[in-house]
Amino acid sequence: xxxxxxxxxxxxxxxxxxxxxxxxxxxxxxxxxxxxxxxxxxxxxxxxxxxxxxxxxxxxxxxxxxxxxxxxxxxxxxxxxxxxxxxxxxxxxxxxxxxxxxxxxxxxxxxxxxxxxxxxx
Numbered sequence: 001x002x003x004x005x006x007x008x009x010x011x012x013x014x015x016x017x018x019x020x021x022x023x024x025x026x027x028x029x030x031x032x033x034x035x036x037x038x039x040x041x042x043x044x045x046x047x048x049x050x051x052x053x054x055x056x057x058x059x060x061x062x063x064x065x066x067x068x069x070x071x072x073x074x075x076x077x078x079x080x081x082x083x084x085x086x087x088x089x090x091x092x093x094x095x096x097x098x099x100x101x102x103x104x105x106x107x108x109x110x111x112x113x114x115x116x117x118x119x120x121x
Contacts, residue, residue: 001020001022001064001113002031002038002059002062003065003067004038004056004063004066004084005037005040005067006040006080007094008039008067008069010039012098015102016037016102016106017037019106020037021034021035022035022037023037025038027052028052028056028058028059029055029058029059031059031062040052040080049079052083053079053083057083063084063085064088065088065089065108065112066080066084066088066089067090067091068081068089068091068092069091069096069101069105070092070093070094092105
């Protein structure tokens with residue numbers, strides 16, 4: 001399972017990685033076979049967007065979900081959505097309190113994990 005998070009606080013990403021047994025990494029180029037969680041920092045510079053876009057394209061088949069928090073204020077949202085495989089893009093409102101955000105992220109990730117388990121049965 002490889003999940004990409006954008007706009008999520010680092011401490012929360014660490015909690016999520018621990019809960020699901022994912023390795024916290026900083027680029028899709030560093031996906032691990034055992035599962036990874038990529039925490040993408042805010043990107044505004046075109047070269048950062050291009051590097052992220054290219055990394056996502058190289059690992060398109062490895063991405064299980066891309067989740068953006070605060071899509072309404074995310075300047076890179078369209079680029080991130082464009083390079084995400086179909087059906088694997090999720091967005092959350094940036095106005096959520098930390099507990100609500102964590103709960104919503106876990107609901108999305110739980111559904112992805114259960115879909116993956118149903119396919120392997």
